[in-house]
Amino acid sequence: MNHVAKAARIFLAALREIFDEAAYSRFLRRSQMASSPAAYAAFWRERESSHGRRPKCC
């Protein structure tokens, strides 16, 4: 059961990383902000260039 729970936790963590939720949480921690439209806008201002430079593979 422990293995299943651990696998589920890792799967969820992978989804959070893929979908940038983990990056947003780190941003909030780093900038000591609470989640809000303004914080999310600031997150994307910081991320715009690096995300835009990331090509998707064929």
Add this chain to the structure above:
Amino acid sequence: MSKLLAILGWGAVAALGALAVGVVAVHRGEPISTLWLVVAAACCYALGFRFYSKFIAVRILALDALRATPAERLENGRDFVVTNKWVVFGHHFAAIAGPGPLVGPVLASQFGYLPGTLWVLAGAVFAGCVQDFVILLFSVRRDGKSVTEMAREEIGRVGGFVAYGAVIAILIIILAVAALVVVNALKGSPWGTFTIAMTIPIALLMGVYLRRIRPGKVLEVSVFGFILVLLAIWGGQWASQTPVVARVFSLQASSLAILIIVYGFAASAVPVWLLLAPRDYLSTFVKLGAIGLLAMGIVVLHPALHMPAVTRFADGTGPVFAGKIFPFAFITIACGAISGFHSLISSGTTPKLIARETQTRVVGYGAMMAESAVAIMAITAACVLQPGIYFAINSPAGVVGQTPVAATATISGWGFPVTASEMQTLAHAVGEQTLFNRTGGAPAFAVGMAHIFSQSLGGERVMGLWYHFAVMFEALFILTLLDAGTRAARFMIQDAMGHIYKPLGRTSWYPSIFITSALIVGAWGYFLWQGVKDPLGGINSLWPLFGISNQLLAAVALCVATTILIKMHRAKYVLVTLAPLAWLVAVTFTAAWQKVLSPDPHLGFLAQARALAAGPATSATPRLIFNNRLDAALTAVLVAMVALLLAESVRGWIGVLSGRREARMKETPFVMTRLAEEQA
């Protein structure tokens, strides 16, 4: 005791793998179960990972779990973040898996299921996985540097210049060919066009929801977006059955091409959060779900493969694209076996997330194996179709004839019986007016996927929904690729132009954004337009061009890897990267030679230009002649650039091996990790 069990266990895996590959390779006549393909692939991947990747990790690269990675040393909570290895695996797989492993294997199935399957398995285990693994590790040891930076630092300025040129060229060609696949899947299909059109407002809605209503709740909004997409697929059926709406969404290839070009420009210029990111999330959500679903479908339902192991088109006379198995099967299937594009991902975000060097094996080698498995699924989806149906969908009208009667007569004459009424029934079942001449691979894959699922879930009554789900899922991939690729190429051009005139390098300056976006969109839009107007369907010219440029980029990455191995004094193991490099050089240079200089007008660009010049002149003839000459020139330039890089690399290798040149590497010095075992 446990060692004996391990030997017995791995011996059994090897024996089972040999049996399955043997059945796949030698069976002729009756259809075989797809389970043989699944078992052969699973055993090859297991053996490759357990033994070959371990050999590379231990003997050659000497992965060091005590060496701090850039994620640890440079951790900033933004780009450099220590991350769980399975999380990085998922992230890396989501980034490398695109439409390529689905489309290429479907096109290469014109040779039968065997050539593609063998290339996907051997290519992945001995070339693709190795490339992704070593480039990832070398990037980790260089603070996450990109493959173009490593080429410049380890090979020289020529290496950097060639790598940069190859990346720009491949981006332009891949965007054009990907857009052409979408155009061919959606032309004359109100259902498909309606569904895909709806994904744009859905993505915008998701962007606004994330920004204004529930900031950062991406998984939640992706589920919401996915439900809306399913509703759009269902609504597409209504659209196709309502004459007024169907007329609006029944578009010709040229109209669709113009719309996609306009979309590409707009998507490159609007903020990332508004369209690119939400579409990326939606596409990834659908992609992971659809791949998982297809894998389950194949394993559980294990339909029979109707395509012969090897078809008569091994001789190079195939209708889908011209050229013999060697070299064309090996450039048609790039992603799934080896893809140069992966080296950009392996030296992009991924190396900045790796917690320990030892994890590069599972992430680099392992994720590529997963992508290779996707390619096996695509071969399965194409080859479960009756061959006559496969060829009717994938053959251009210029080859098989303009009418259903002519096309079915031509295809049946090849020994693959199919009738016009059979095609009409199938088109009706999937909600299309016709399935003839749907070149590009996506419609054939969608029909195959619908065929597999219609054997259980909902039966043939819902085949149309499955077909349009598959088309939507591929088109969504591709439009995401267009967004991201156009923007990434725009940034690269802006960086370069900033050296000429500084303001042009500012990525947020609108005149610069418009100029560079127009340059990139104009470049891939030109090739897309060329493909749409090509009497042979466009795929015949553009897919090989994409395959050649992608494999040439892989050659660049393997040149970098070989150079570093030699500098690491691992010359006795250099065949690990040198053998795939030699193979790719042989494949790409032969393919390029034939595409440029073959006297067969179906194959050679220049021969086709000559044939057009000698034939009856129409208003389009001068443009078609120019396009063929342009394709020939582009192919020649790409090959010349890589030949230059290869010469520069070989000069460096000889210098180091003979002791005339110092083996100086730009590796970051060793720093002991401070991470405890459980943190990593």
